């Protein structure tokens with residue numbers, strides 16, 4: 001066990017399920033036709049894509065498979081939704097989003113802001129809950145779109161999407177939900193929901209990288225981000241990523257069959273990991289405490305222990321974990337999510353995220369619980385020695 005890797009970074013990406021690899025393989029080898037070709041070898045592939053689209057629509061409870069557009073992943077889906085809303089109504093030049101979005105939305109909104117569009121970045125509480133009053137004030141008559149995440153990639157905190165959706169719709173504004181960390185982890189049903197656009201990405205639920213989709217409500221305005229060929233019913237130009245589309249649909253089916261019925265097991269393991277770490281590491285605390293969260297994620301601050309050093313030491317001990325800190329222009333920047341939750345720079349750079357999957361075993365969690373407190377204690381001892389406080 002000691003020399004094996006313990007992968008606790010499933011919010012970054014997941015292992016592709018073997019069944020997904022099997023489903024994809026023929027579309028690299030014998031079934032390599034272009035779906036746009038007229039001959040049967042191509043037309044067969046077109047049918048495979050439509051079957052996959054139908055499965056995805058069913059899993060989401062969409063009204064029609066026409067509401068699913070395959071993209072290259074979460075980032076492209078997010079960009080497409082925001083672009084669509086802004087381009088479809090030139091009189092509305094405002095976006096409402098939050099301070100804790102994934103960089104794909106955050107950086108896009110900052111870039112759009114520089115071009116003269118208004119952007120409201122709504123804040124959150126110390127526990128990561130949406131500042132509801134600020135949110136209500138932010139949604140004005142000239143708002144083109146509200147773009148908001150369902151589950152936070154760093155803390156796992158869930159925003160109240162139903163409440164958000166009914167408020168946004170009551171204001172006559174378009175709603176985009178970045179559900180990249182929600183799909184495959186919690187039930188996402190769009191049947192009676194007024195959500196206009198919803199993004200997701202296969203590599204977060206045991207599918208391949210480089211494939212995702214955007215749900216676009218039938219009557220929501222749409223303008224393609226990629227213009228060119230007539231693929232995806234003119235919604236996304238470019239030859240389709242056939243193995244990716246097959247893999248996404250298979251991974252989504254497996255998530256519905258296996259992960260969703262198993263969430264209490266994953267949550268149980270996560271809670272055991274979290275509670276044991278919090279109890280054993282002095283002064284440590286949970287980010288997102290008392291908020292609804294996805295079942296697989298925990299984010300813990302360990303004051304006085306730099307996450308970068310901790311992650312390197314954990315990696316040497318065989319554990320893959322991460323922090324929200326990002327390496328920008330050569331220097332480690334604190335997590336914008338934890339900063340928005342009111343952490344100081346030091347605390348925001350002393351946090352780790354551990355994220356589980358349906359493949360995480362009890363043995364792995366027990367082994368992680370042997371390793372993490374020991375590594376933390378060594379680092380704390382070293383820090384006390386360095387700062388002259390020798391215990």
Ligand code: PLP
Nearest residue numbers: 073074075102104153180181201
């Ligand atoms: N949105 C969220 C919340 C994410 O966590 C991620 C990836 O980590 C993305 C969007 C981007 O997805 P992709 O990697 O498929 O572009």
